[in-house]
Amino acid sequence: MTKRGWWLVLLNFLVPGSAQVLAGSRRLGRFGLGATLTLWVLAIVAGVSYLLWPAVVLTVFTSFIGLWALAIVLAFYAVVWVVLTLDTLRLVRLVRAAPGARPLIAMFATILMVVVAGTASYGAYVATSASGFLSSVFTAGPSVPPVDGRYNILLLGGDAGDDREGMRPDSISVVSIDAETGQATMIGLPRDLQWFPFSDGSPLADVYPEGYGSIDGCEVGDDPSACQLNWVYTEVELKSPEMYPNAVSEGSEPGIEGMRDAAEGITGLSIQYYVLIDMQGFSDLIDALGGVDIDVQSRVPVHSDDTFTDVAFWFEPGMQHMDGYHALWFARSRHGTSDYDRMNRQHQLQEAILAQANPTNVLAKFEAVASAGTQVVKTDIPQSMLGYFVNLSSKTKTLPINSVNLTPDNDIDPTDPDYDVIRQMIDTALAPAPTETPAE
Template identity: 75%
Template sequence: MTTRAWWLVVLNFVLPGSAQVLAGNRRLGRFGLRATLILITIAIIAGAIYLLWPTVVLTVFTNTIGLWAAAVVLAFYALTWLVLTVNTLGLINLVKAAPGARPLIAAFSAALMVVVCGTAGYGAFVATSASGFLSSVFVAGPSEPPVDGRYNILLLGGDAGADRDGLRPDSLSVVSIDATTGQATTISLPRNLEDVPFSAGSSLGALYPEGYGSIDGCDVSACMLNSIFTEAELKRPEYYPNATAEGSSPGIQATLEAAQGITGLTIQYFVLIDMQGFSDLIDALGGVDIDVQNRVPVHTDESFSEVLFWFEPGMQHMDGYHALWFARSRHGTSDYDRMQRQTQMQEALLAQASPANVLTKFQGVAAAGTRVVKTDVPQGMLGYFVNLAAKTKELPVQSVPLIPENGVDPEDPDYAAIQAMIAAALAPAPRATPAP
């Protein structure tokens, strides 16, 4: 009877329903077997499709309907396996097993029940949470095709504070991604660029045809790149009447048009990250490892005046608070140093935010994400971008910083030269000529 008990417990785990077919209610067993075999078949088919067309599977599981369907299926199997396991415990008849084996069999059965049913139940919880998270962050809208084989995304680090009127982008960059290979290039835009041009057809560009503030000044205190957001948002929202309805805002749209004018690229989407909530996301992921190149101060407050302590050169594991200071610190450093550190932080997050890490800490990541991120990337494009991001992680991220060392003078920038520099960096590598 002891051997029989162990066999039934193992069979119930390996092939749920088989224990009932062999030694119990065969009708229940056949139901459990059919359900198990259907799940195995679905998993095999999904795995085969993922190997051949990964974007299809990823699109299904980043879609609200697909996630809810997955949640229902997982909840069904959690309940089914719970019923089968409890029924198996009745079939093994513990009182007839050897006395020393009884607690072992009972504990092993309970552990298997917790692992199997708990995993399915947690999967259902993650699926429903993911559906709510994705619906709250990503918009429903048409997909944009790649332009010249690339997707270009404006990345804004928002810096709202009590000492300033509204939000002003503290960091600006354009991430250009090869739509085939996933190769990413980060173009860091100095926030103090002047005489910024706008792309053709820009609403705010019609007001500043010679560049932002280049003739008679602008309508805010400083006529620089990061002031465009504030002017459009607070002074001229009527220039962008449809921005909010389209999941954006006047400030974001004006800044996007300026980024297009600077780079000469067509920018399909934007991502706005609230720097004040950025630390929550880092904490949710368990921190981030950064190779500090030079001493960087951590300040006592946001006046950036008094130094609390310094990050010393070398590998540092940072929580959200310290990662935010590392990216924003100003004391004894220039804006260009900050741009480099912010790019380094982005690359470190991309490298360390693995699917396993995100999944195991999903609840915290999702809670932080809804407070941190605003974007107009449509939910229907998530599967494609997740697949593309997997390729991006395997390649080194290229960088095009628009800094004085690269010949860029923020007070008198040559935008034609800037666009030529960017075009050269994004040009496909020449193919090797085959040997004769």
């Protein structure tokens, strides 16, 4: 009876329902076996489909319906597993097993039940939470195709400090991703860039036909030198939101649309989507991920307050593990550094977070990540595109990220830029690598 007990518990774990078919209620056993075989078939179909059409499978499991269907299936199997395990313990007849084996058999069966049913229950919880999180962050708009084989995404790091009128994006980048290979190029746009054109058809192009602020200044000031890139958001959002009447209904903001038109005019690229990251809440996301590892290239000060003058201590060169508070200071620090140094550090932090946000880490800390993410991220990427982008990002992670920074280090003067040269730089960086022709 002791051997019988161990075998029944093990069979219940390996093939749920088989213990009942062999030694108990065959009706319950047939139900359990049917549920088990159905789960195996679903898993095999999903696995094969993922190998053949990964983007399709990921799209299904990042949709509202797909996530809720997954949650219902997992919850169902968690209940089935508990019922079958409890019934298996009844079939074991512990009172007829050896006295020393009784607690071991019961403990082993209970541990297996808790691990498997608990995992399924947690999976159901994650699926329902993910559905709410994704619906709150991503829009329900239509997906759009790549342009010239690329997806171009405007990445804004917003900072709404107490000393500012509204929010101004201090970190401005365009991430251009090859739609086939996943190769990403990050184009850094200095916040103090001037005289830039807007894209054709933009309402701002009608107001500033010769470039932003080049004629009689701009709405934020008569001094043309005040008319720099990061002021476009404030101007449009606070003073001229009527320029973009459909922005809010399409999951955006007038200020963001103004920044998009500016970035398109500067780079010559069509920008399909944007992602706005609230830098004030950025530290919560980093803490949720368990911190971030940064290779500090030179000494960076951490300030004691928001004046950016008094230094509390310094990050020394080398690998540093930072929590959210210190990572934010690393990205924002101004003492003894230039805006271009800050740009480089912000890009470095963005790349480090992308590496840190792997699926295992996100799932392990999902509740905290989801809670922080809803406060940090705003985007117009439609939920229907998530599966495609998740699949594409898996390719991106295996490749180095190229960088094009429009800074004096690359012979670009933000106060007197040559936009023909800038666009040529970008075109060169985005040009596909030449393929070698085999020798005949």
